[in-house]
Amino acid sequence: MSITTKKVIQIGVVSELTGLTERQIRYYEDRKLIFPDRSKGRVRKYSFEDIQKIMDIQTKLTDGYQTVELKRMLAGT
Amino acid sequence: MSITTKKVIQIGVVSELTGLTERQIRYYEDRKLIFPDRSKGRVRKYSFEDIQKIMDIQTKLTDGYQTVELKRMLAGT
DNA sequence: CGTGTAAGGAATTCTGACACG
DNA sequence: CGTGTAAGGAATTCTGACACG
Numbered sequence: 001m002s003i004t005t006k007k008v009i010q011i012g013v014v015s016e017l018t019g020l021t022e023r024q025i026r027y028y029e030d031r032k033l034i035f036p037d038r039s040k041g042r043v044r045k046y047s048f049e050d051i052q053k054i055m056d057i058q059t060k061l062t063d064g065y066q067t068v069e070l071k072r073m074l075a076g077t
Numbered sequence: 078m079s080i081t082t083k084k085v086i087q088i089g090v091v092s093e094l095t096g097l098t099e100r101q102i103r104y105y106e107d108r109k110l111i112f113p114d115r116s117k118g119r120v121r122k123y124s125f126e127d128i129q130k131i132m133d134i135q136t137k138l139t140d141g142y143q144t145v146e147l148k149r150m151l152a153g154t
Numbered sequence: 155c156g157t158g159t160a161a162g163g164a165a166t167t168c169t170g171a172c173a174c175g
Numbered sequence: 176c177g178t179g180t181a182a183g184g185a186a187t188t189c190t191g192a193c194a195c196g
Contacts, residue, residue, distance in 0.1 A: 098157075098158080100156090100157055100158065100159090101156080101157065104155095104156065104157070108156095116165095117165085119164075119165060119166095120165075120166080138156075143155070143156090144155080144156080145155095
C-alpha cells in the first residue's frame, strides 16, 4: 500500500482540502461512493486517493449526475 | 508541495504508524527536531515525511544519541 | 535526558433526525 | 436527492506539571 492509498486523514482535513462540508463527505460514504477506514470503530480516516475521488464525485454531481449513477460508473457496470 | 510533505496526519495516527507514544512525538517537537503544522492554532498535523523523520529520530536515540546532537545533524552543522 | 502519568479544558467527530425542494 | 442544522454524547488532543533516573 502506497501513501496514496493509506487512510490516515481525518474528515476535518479532508473538508479543508476539498472545500466540501463534512456532511457532503459523509453522505458520499452513505451512498457507497467512498470507503474510509475507521480508527477503533469511530473516527473516519481517508487517503489522498479518497480525496481525489471525493473531488471527482463533487464535479460529477455538479454536472448533473446522481450518486446512484456514479456508483454504477465506479462499479464499471 | 507533494503529498509526502503535506501535513495532514494527526498525532494519534502518527503514534499508530510509528509505534511511539504521543508524549515522545510531542517531545521531539519540543526539542525542535520536527515541525508539525497546527490547524486553527491547536491540533498538530504531520506529513509522511515527518513520520519518516520521527522513526529516524527514535532509531538514533536508541543508538545513544541525544536530541541536541540530532538537532545539530539536521542543521548540518 | 527522555518518557510516563493524572488533570482539566478545548476542539473534533459521530449518529439520528427534521427540514427543504 | 443532496445538503443544512441543532443536539447530545463520545473520543481526541492540548498544556503544564510532577516524577524517575
